[in-house]
Amino acid sequence: xxxxxxxxxxxxxxxWPNNRGTILGVAAFAVIIxxxxxxxxxxxxxxxxxxxxxxxxxIGLSLLMGLAGQVSLxxxxxxxxxAYTHAILLxxxxxxxxxxxxxxxxxxxxxxxxxxxxxxxxxxxxxxLATLGLGFIVMIAVREWEFTGRTTGIYGYGRPEVxxxxxxxxxxxxxxxxxxxxxxxxxxxxLTRSRAGRxxxxxxxxxxAAESLGVNTYALRVKVFTLSAGFAGLxxxxxxxxxxxVSPQVAEFHVSVELLLMVVLGGLGSVWGAVAxxxxxxxxxxxxxxLIPAIIPGATGEVQLIGYGLVLILVIILLPGGLYQVVKSAxxxxxxxxxxxxxxxxxxxxxxxxxGEVPTRAFGGLPGEAPAGAGLDEATDAAASDARIPxxxxxxxxxxxxxxVSGLTKRYGGVVAVDDVTLTVPAGQIMGLIGPNGAGKTxxxxxxxxxxxxxxxxxxxxxxxxxxxxxxxxxxxxLTRTFQNLQVFSSTDVVGNVYMGRYRKGRAGILRGMFGxxxxxxxxxxxxxxxxxxSMRLGDVAGLAAxxxxxxxxxxxxxxxxxxAEPALLLLDEPMAGLSGSERELLAxxxxxxxxAGLTIVLVExxxxxxxxxxxxxxxxxxxxxxxxxxxxxxxxxxxxxxxYLGTDAEEAEAELKELEDQS
Amino acid sequence: xxxxxxLTVAGLSQGSVYALLAVGLIATYxxxxxxxxxxxxxxxxxxxxxISLVTAGxxxxxxxxxxxxxxxxxxxxxxxxxxxxxxNLTTLVSxxxxxxxxxxxxxxMLLIWGAEAKRLPAFPGSDLTLGGVSIRxxxxxxxxxxxxxxxxxxxxxxxxxxxKALRASAEQPVAAxxxxxxxxxxxxxxxxxxxxxxxxxxxxxxxxxxxxxxxxLLLGLKGFVAAVLGGxxxxxxxxxxxxxxxxxxxxxAGYVASGWKDAVAFFILIIVxxxxxxxxxxxxxxxxx
Numbered sequence: 001x002x003x004x005x006x007x008x009x010x011x012x013x014x015x016w017p018n019n020r021g022t023i024l025g026v027a028a029f030a031v032i033i034x035x036x037x038x039x040x041x042x043x044x045x046x047x048x049x050x051x052x053x054x055x056x057x058x059i060g061l062s063l064l065m066g067l068a069g070q071v072s073l074x075x076x077x078x079x080x081x082x083a084y085t086h087a088i089l090l091x092x093x094x095x096x097x098x099x100x101x102x103x104x105x106x107x108x109x110x111x112x113x114x115x116x117x118x119x120x121x122x123x124x125x126x127x128x129l130a131t132l133g134l135g136f137i138v139m140i141a142v143r144e145w146e147f148t149g150r151t152t153g154i155y156g157y158g159r160p161e162v163x164x165x166x167x168x169x170x171x172x173x174x175x176x177x178x179x180x181x182x183x184x185x186x187x188x189x190x191l192t193r194s195r196a197g198r199x200x201x202x203x204x205x206x207x208x209a210a211e212s213l214g215v216n217t218y219a220l221r222v223k224v225f226t227l228s229a230g231f232a233g234l235x236x237x238x239x240x241x242x243x244x245x246v247s248p249q250v251a252e253f254h255v256s257v258e259l260l261l262m263v264v265l266g267g268l269g270s271v272w273g274a275v276a277x278x279x280x281x282x283x284x285x286x287x288x289x290x291l292i293p294a295i296i297p298g299a300t301g302e303v304q305l306i307g308y309g310l311v312l313i314l315v316i317i318l319l320p321g322g323l324y325q326v327v328k329s330a331x332x333x334x335x336x337x338x339x340x341x342x343x344x345x346x347x348x349x350x351x352x353x354x355x356g357e358v359p360t361r362a363f364g365g366l367p368g369e370a371p372a373g374a375g376l377d378e379a380t381d382a383a384a385s386d387a388r389i390p391x392x393x394x395x396x397x398x399x400x401x402x403x404x405v406s407g408l409t410k411r412y413g414g415v416v417a418v419d420d421v422t423l424t425v426p427a428g429q430i431m432g433l434i435g436p437n438g439a440g441k442t443x444x445x446x447x448x449x450x451x452x453x454x455x456x457x458x459x460x461x462x463x464x465x466x467x468x469x470x471x472x473x474x475x476x477x478x479l480t481r482t483f484q485n486l487q488v489f490s491s492t493d494v495v496g497n498v499y500m501g502r503y504r505k506g507r508a509g510i511l512r513g514m515f516g517x518x519x520x521x522x523x524x525x526x527x528x529x530x531x532x533x534x535s536m537r538l539g540d541v542a543g544l545a546a547x548x549x550x551x552x553x554x555x556x557x558x559x560x561x562x563x564x565a566e567p568a569l570l571l572l573d574e575p576m577a578g579l580s581g582s583e584r585e586l587l588a589x590x591x592x593x594x595x596x597a598g599l600t601i602v603l604v605e606x607x608x609x610x611x612x613x614x615x616x617x618x619x620x621x622x623x624x625x626x627x628x629x630x631x632x633x634x635x636x637x638x639x640x641x642x643x644x645y646l647g648t649d650a651e652e653a654e655a656e657l658k659e660l661e662d663q664s
Numbered sequence: 665x666x667x668x669x670x671l672t673v674a675g676l677s678q679g680s681v682y683a684l685l686a687v688g689l690i691a692t693y694x695x696x697x698x699x700x701x702x703x704x705x706x707x708x709x710x711x712x713x714x715i716s717l718v719t720a721g722x723x724x725x726x727x728x729x730x731x732x733x734x735x736x737x738x739x740x741x742x743x744x745x746x747x748x749x750x751x752n753l754t755t756l757v758s759x760x761x762x763x764x765x766x767x768x769x770x771x772x773m774l775l776i777w778g779a780e781a782k783r784l785p786a787f788p789g790s791d792l793t794l795g796g797v798s799i800r801x802x803x804x805x806x807x808x809x810x811x812x813x814x815x816x817x818x819x820x821x822x823x824x825x826x827x828k829a830l831r832a833s834a835e836q837p838v839a840a841x842x843x844x845x846x847x848x849x850x851x852x853x854x855x856x857x858x859x860x861x862x863x864x865x866x867x868x869x870x871x872x873x874x875x876x877x878x879x880x881l882l883l884g885l886k887g888f889v890a891a892v893l894g895g896x897x898x899x900x901x902x903x904x905x906x907x908x909x910x911x912x913x914x915x916x917a918g919y920v921a922s923g924w925k926d927a928v929a930f931f932i933l934i935i936v937x938x939x940x941x942x943x944x945x946x947x948x949x950x951x952x953x
Binding site for chain 1: 699746749750755756757759760761763764765766767768769770771772774775778779878881882885888889892921923924926927929930931933934937938941
């Protein structure tokens, strides 16, 4: 089968299919924008201009909430910093408009960086609270400071000019701000689908798994937060131009609430939703300001807040996904109906195509080995053709130490979970780590991979000390792992999970992602992810939501994900648990083939017989202490091991020993 | 010196309001892991409600009692109608959700009571002067309310079986159910306590600090800053922190400029979050898995 055919089958790769939605959406939006000033009444035009201005901070906030999984309750603070800086640079320093605008955006980003650097180290609600505090500080500061004009604010600067045309009415201003919103929208959409964006949504599913694949969560979150403030600052720049006087009102808390409402209403993490939310909230606000005094005579002030509060509560309770969710499920219903209508005549053919395709992509590439549990005739010819074993990197020669653990200890209060474990793993071998329940195997794994910090002791990977560092440090150097309790990225599909394994092989950062300059790199990684899935017979489910797979296949998917990283050292935590007999056999074959290709593997396993059959060396932990280490044969006959597994009953011990021998 | 002491007294009385609100916030946070942004609005609601009742001719104690009971019920109602409806209520979602509740409550208060600040008549008692420092009787009522109501909640949570079971229901819902307290009941009780404590803060402070529709947010946030000083779990640290916050604010207002007073709490918040996010009493906990 040709490569092109396969790529077409997989269909998701290619510029047009990948970007069709964005291109059509942006084109439609651009047409609407072009028309609005000709058709809208002057009051509607006013609403439209403010919607466009507020769409910018809303897009920023939606990136922060969707990608960094964090909420800013002080988005208005960054908006205000942008507006004030812009106005001050124009009015007091008489800088040209573009320079002042850049200054406004930069000031907002700098403020975010200063808050984000300490706050984003903490998880949970701390950033929300700190930004809330920042919001009040900014409001009070601009109100009290002579330089910012106290309660009057900054005024008396000129309107913007473009090619000598003064932007002095709402229609022109709308067109003035529109290109920035469109560009911002495209950049934000690109970012959500970029390497960094996908990494961050993986972090929201499982921070530990993402970091174990090399994602530096902290750095990415700081960048997204800073970027989000940049959007807010740009909104502030336009706001300053439009209203011609920047006063402390712009920093008020209810502006932050308004922005939050736009994003929540539009749908968390949906960039389009944020833009739609901006228009709806502005309309709602104007509408309520007219409506409520009509119903309740004498009502004045911020009466629109009643709508904000109600909508915020109702959306979170009834519609947690916001408008984005509504549109998405409506669209799915439409396409399903259309598909149902057209599918009948051609369904037989497509089923044929499917069944012909699946086995050909099963487990190819292992020399001289027929796929286990095949029963599918086509499988044999696959070995020859297109599926490959995942590439293996071997930075040290076989037999040389790749991982050196020395004196590794973990205490929880008075309990010693792991006690002074010293162990060297030579490259190019499979090492089995066994021991009874609670022996400290997973704790050892967690310390080696950086998921938890050891109380004492060192972990050297490729000669570099990595103990106590975050998981992405080891991962970047080529150490990947799977998890006993599966850590699936449930917000993406199976191939998306394996694609995340490619993270450390990618290069594109946030900027490249935003400008969409990483398509080729991404397609290549997706292609490799598909190949790896094929080799593990998961090709047929590549497009399914990862959470929908049965348990055993999720486990296989995690192994694929770890392999996609092309690790030098692979740590598998109970990879066989929950697998069917044929899946176990398939996995064992793959592990052997990988070992032969030079990969070093450490696996924790409950199934002693499996480990004995597979491993070159076996280490045994009991009560946190390393009680034996050597080749399977000597470990099997070690009296300490027998006692550890079976207590002191010699008769039973012998029976078990016999059973073990029979099995091997 | 007299100035200094006078400012300290004013700070303590203002701090006692923050302390009561902090106690309310911790009461719900320990049980439900909800950061209730609407906590301060309970105070304004009770203040404005009792003012209307007094204006309608009811005696002050009766008006206050009705206001306290109504706000407690309102808090329970909010828990049932809003908080309990969200299935996967993370702390972040709870912040957005209760922000919605707070905004709604404020808008309702604006529509009912209008935009001007209102004052409840002072409680009975006579002002006294100690070594040149004058102490208003209302300030003693405020501190007294903290001792009785705040102290009562603290003892309930820390010393009684019921209180301990309530706290346990956040950490161990299954275990709590085994000892006979359902998470739903625990949540209702916690919100009732939060409502009552917030309402108490509102009525005792109204004669001096007035009640205005939008005042609750800032009050609640300052209570929140105090609660963060206690790591959102320690009542004692939060109460001490709240009193300190009140005093520092009072000094800033007296010696620097009254306009900057409201910014103090947030500078403290950010500094504490940077230095000791787990609060001033707890050992920082670095568990990441």
